[in-house]
Amino acid sequence: MAEPDLLVNFDLALTSNAFAASSINGIRGGRWKDRFRAKKRLQNKRGRSDMPGLQRGPRTLESQPRNLAEGDASTLQSRRGAVGRAQKNGKESHSASGPIHELPVISSIFSSNPIPSAKPEHVDSKNLESSTPTNAPLKDGSAFSTMGLAPALASHLVNSMKLKAPTSIQQIAVSQLISSDSDAFIQAETGSGKTLTYLLPIVHRIYTAALNGDKLHRDSGCFAIILAPTRELGRQIHTVLMQLLSHPSLHWLVPILILGGEKKKSEKARIRKGGNILVATPGRLADHLINTTSLDVSFVKWLVLDEGDRLMDLGFEETLHQILSALDERAQAKSDKPSSTSKLGLPERRVTFLCSATMKASVQKLGDMSLKDALYLKSNQTSEANGEDLSKIFQAPAQLKQAYIIAPAKLRLVSLASVLRRAFVRKKEHMKVIVFFSCADSVDFHYKAFSSNANIQIEEEKKEAVVSAESDGDTDESEQELPLEKKKNERPSIAARSRAPLINENVELFKLHGSLTQHIRTATLNEFFHQKEGAVLFCTDVASRGLDLPNVDLVVQYDPPYSKEDYIHRIGRTARAGRDGRALLFLQPGCEEGYPSRVLKEHNLSRRLADEVLKKGFGNAPLPAVSRSKSIDLTWKKDFMPKTSGERWEQEAIEFHLDIERHVLASTEFSDLAKRAFQSHIRAYATHVAEEREVFDIKQLHLGHIAKSFGLRDRPGDIKVPARGKTDSWSKPTTSSKGVNKRKLDRVGADDEEQGQGDEEELRKAAQMMRKKMREHMDVVSEFNIG
Numbered sequence: 182m183a184e185p186d187l188l189v190n191f192d193l194a195l196t197s198n199a200f201a202a203s204s205i206n207g208i209r210g211g212r213w214k215d216r217f218r219a220k221k222r223l224q225n226k227r228g229r230s231d232m233p234g235l236q237r238g239p240r241t242l243e244s245q246p247r248n249l250a251e252g253d254a255s256t257l258q259s260r261r262g263a264v265g266r267a268q269k270n271g272k273e274s275h276s277a278s279g280p281i282h283e284l285p286v287i288s289s290i291f292s293s294n295p296i297p298s299a300k301p302e303h304v305d306s307k308n309l310e311s312s313t314p315t316n317a318p319l320k321d322g323s324a325f326s327t328m329g330l331a332p333a334l335a336s337h338l339v340n341s342m343k344l345k346a347p348t349s350i351q352q353i354a355v356s357q358l359i360s361s362d363s364d365a366f367i368q369a370e371t372g373s374g375k376t377l378t379y380l381l382p383i384v385h386r387i388y389t390a391a392l393n394g395d396k397l398h399r400d401s402g403c404f405a406i407i408l409a410p411t412r413e414l415g416r417q418i419h420t421v422l423m424q425l426l427s428h429p430s431l432h433w434l435v436p437i438l439i440l441g442g443e444k445k446k447s448e449k450a451r452i453r454k455g456g457n458i459l460v461a462t463p464g465r466l467a468d469h470l471i472n473t474t475s476l477d478v479s480f481v482k483w484l485v486l487d488e489g490d491r492l493m494d495l496g497f498e499e500t501l502h503q504i505l506s507a508l509d510e511r512a513q514a515k516s517d518k519p520s521s522t523s524k525l526g527l528p529e530r531r532v533t534f535l536c537s538a539t540m541k542a543s544v545q546k547l548g549d550m551s552l553k554d555a556l557y558l559k560s561n562q563t564s565e566a567n568g569e570d571l572s573k574i575f576q577a578p579a580q581l582k583q584a585y586i587i588a589p590a591k592l593r594l595v596s597l598a599s600v601l602r603r604a605f606v607r608k609k610e611h612m613k614v615i616v617f618f619s620c621a622d623s624v625d626f627h628y629k630a631f632s633s634n635a636n637i638q639i640e641e642e643k644k645e646a647v648v649s650a651e652s653d654g655d656t657d658e659s660e661q662e663l664p665l666e667k668k669k670n671e672r673p674s675i676a677a678r679s680r681a682p683l684i685n686e687n688v689e690l691f692k693l694h695g696s697l698t699q700h701i702r703t704a705t706l707n708e709f710f711h712q713k714e715g716a717v718l719f720c721t722d723v724a725s726r727g728l729d730l731p732n733v734d735l736v737v738q739y740d741p742p743y744s745k746e747d748y749i750h751r752i753g754r755t756a757r758a759g760r761d762g763r764a765l766l767f768l769q770p771g772c773e774e775g776y777p778s779r780v781l782k783e784h785n786l787s788r789r790l791a792d793e794v795l796k797k798g799f800g801n802a803p804l805p806a807v808s809r810s811k812s813i814d815l816t817w818k819k820d821f822m823p824k825t826s827g828e829r830w831e832q833e834a835i836e837f838h839l840d841i842e843r844h845v846l847a848s849t850e851f852s853d854l855a856k857r858a859f860q861s862h863i864r865a866y867a868t869h870v871a872e873e874r875e876v877f878d879i880k881q882l883h884l885g886h887i888a889k890s891f892g893l894r895d896r897p898g899d900i901k902v903p904a905r906g907k908t909d910s911w912s913k914p915t916t917s918s919k920g921v922n923k924r925k926l927d928r929v930g931a932d933d934e935e936q937g938q939g940d941e942e943e944l945r946k947a948a949q950m951m952r953k954k955m956r957e958h959m960d961v962v963s964e965f966n967i968g
């Protein structure tokens with residue numbers, strides 16, 4: 182059945198007549214049901230006309246004639262659709278209200294928007310006050326030298342790594358883990374230094390073992406394995422480990438990095454050479470355990486599962502089972518022979534550390550699977566700040582200022598632009614912003630929309646081709662071991678980056694998602710990491726866990742997170758190690774407004790409205806230096822510009838949006854991108870965790886308004902999503918050779934070589950749900966190309 186706000190199935194002729202006859206006094210023409218509904222809606226609208234947010238702002242072409250302005254949104258939309266269809270068929274449509282049939286119909290981003298609830302459901306007061314950082318180095322006289330660490334290691338931390346004092350979790354956990362052979366679950370908020378918390382005891386004990394006994398070297402065996410859920414995190418852990426091992430008396434201790442997406446041949450060569458601490462992603466480790474005979478894990482004394490909840494989210498449960506069994510088997514086979522390691526002071530049995538900032542069922546499951554009689558180590562700040570029920574704690578640093586903006590779908594894009602422009606006006610120095618999207622297609626669309634260079638992706642494709650050709654052989658080992666550092670022999674940049682004059686002339690825009698090739702991902706992260714001037718990273722959840730990027734001042738969640746745990750990890754990319762940070766979450770009016778109070782109960786979020794944000798970003802800031810329309814032939818621009826009478830910020834927001842819409846109209850490639858992004862966005866929306874579907878109710882989405890936020894003027898039913906073709910060959914295919922759909926993986930931030938199992942079922946359900954919704958709302962599901 183047709184839903185009024187989306188589509189009313191008017192006959193074209195009747196529609197025109199109906200409009201002609203519609204007046205304040207009565208509605209004539211069309212079917213009685215339609216007239217009845219239109220009348221009802223008109224009455225409702227009159228009743229609400231004095232409410233803020235509704236029908237405010239400048240009128241556009243479609244609403245200029247008086248009788249149309251008084252009409253309701255669905256009627257206007259039906260007429261627009263009818264006009265559009267008639268034009269498509271080469272027919273001329275007629276209207277009593279003027280020569281409107283000659284013009285394409287452009288709906289204003291300020292009209293027909295739903296109104297936010299008058300009172301915020303979740304009032305914040307504490308959050309506005311500055312709080313004492315809870316993940317900062319301690320200032321109570323605690324020192325690395327009093328934690329039981331070897332003096333050389335303690336002085337290395339202070340003198341070389343420039344760390345003045347331990348953080349709370351380091352202070353509590355390191356001394357216990359040095360003196361005990363117990364398994365441990367380490368829980369502390371994001372950015373509290375958990376990496377060093379587990380690395381220090383391991384390195385300390387291997388170091389003292391070497392001091393006490395035989396000379397150890399890289400062939401002495403693999404003592405520790407650290408598993409990270411993503412390649413980016415694996416690289417980062419490896420970098421911290423390298424810094425720790427750069428002390429002259431530790432030069433013999435060799436780390437090895439093995440990750441999906443790298444050449445197996447070169448990894449095998451590194452493994453053959455020997456190493457003592459292995460940092461790996463689970464899939465690739467499991468592969469080497471089966472296929473690389475030189476990988477001897479019979480000596481492993483520590484297994485670290487970093488970002489435990491993510492390991493489980495990505496479906497690595499089965500792989501972890503395999504790894505644990507392989508380690509057990511090989512340790513067992515070796516145990517027949519007399520072990521020399523116990524004499525050296527290394528643990529008798531394998532010790533497992535499980536780390537997470539959040540505690541949820543999957544982490545507990547992983548704990549059951551991998552830990553025995555484990556110590557539960559948490560920072561002092563954690564218990565003091567959050568009370569008793571630790572299983573429900575969200576670990577957010579107290580100094581992190583959290584807010585949400587209520588932005589109707591049609592105002593989302595301009596609100597994002599406004600937030601970013603404002604951020605760099607307020608704070609010009611080397612600040613960085615991370616913006617999270619729900620899927621790779623949406624990242625691509627917004628990256629292109631905000632980029633100065635419309636051909637950026639083609640450039641990337643070329644660069645990638647060059648690099649692929651160059652790296653046909655094995656990747657240079659020395660380069661592998663310098664992950665986040667500048668490479669010695671630099672190639673031309675292949676990072677996904679571009680200038681972003683629509684935000685700020687000095688700002689560099691980057692993008693990161695699982696569909697980019699590994700070369701581009703690594704280069705992009707490297708360059709974002711080292712960027713000295715202002716930078717914005719558009720990304721999926723591939724960047725949400727564990728990544729430690731300097732100077733990130735603001736985290737924007739343009740698409741709400743998939744689960745509340747993701748929320749905490751995303752915002753945790755700022756306010757790290759005691760520094761300040763801000764986080765802003767985009768929500769739409771309606772059921773989503775319940776998210777802060779119903780789901781993020783433990784957090785204090787302040788509320789903003791789109792209008793306030795738009796005024797700040799578009800009211801005072803100078804106009805963007807580059808208007809996209811300058812570079813595109815749009816001779817029709819003047820004729821079709823809506824005549825606005827609103828304030829400057831409204832006009833500029835409209836102009837900004839129109840520029841994107843025009844670009845979508847003018848470029849098939851960009852239009853395809855927009856359509857795919859729209860489709861993937863809706864699909865991703867359908868995959869929110871079940872407990873949160875009450876607030877992220879897909880049935881409440883206004884698909885037409887969402888399409889508008891992707892610069893699309895078509896009705897959702899008219900949007901034909903193109904198949905992926907050559908235009909996006911720069912990214913990896915949507916469906917991997919293993920048959921698992923990439924979109925789901927992009928949402929969770931995995932990549933095809935490191936994916937887990939069990940995705941297909943969930944994805945199938947999401948697609949089913951989406952199809953159902955489309956069927957409910959319109960009879961055009963096949964046109965929409967879902968499924």
Ligand SMILES: Nc1ncnc2c1ncn2[C@@H]1O[C@H](COP(=O)(O)OP(=O)(O)OP(=O)(O)O)[C@@H](O)[C@H]1O
Pocket residue numbers: 317318344345346347348351369370371372373374375376377537538726727728729753754757758
């Ligand atoms: N004692 C310390 N003093 C100052 N800075 C520190 C200290 N320990 C770690 N850091 C810094 O804190 C930052 C965060 O560390 P780390 O990435 O280990 O945090 P984390 O708790 O693992 O965060 P997440 O939960 O997001 O993965 C890093 O930049 C690290 O160098």
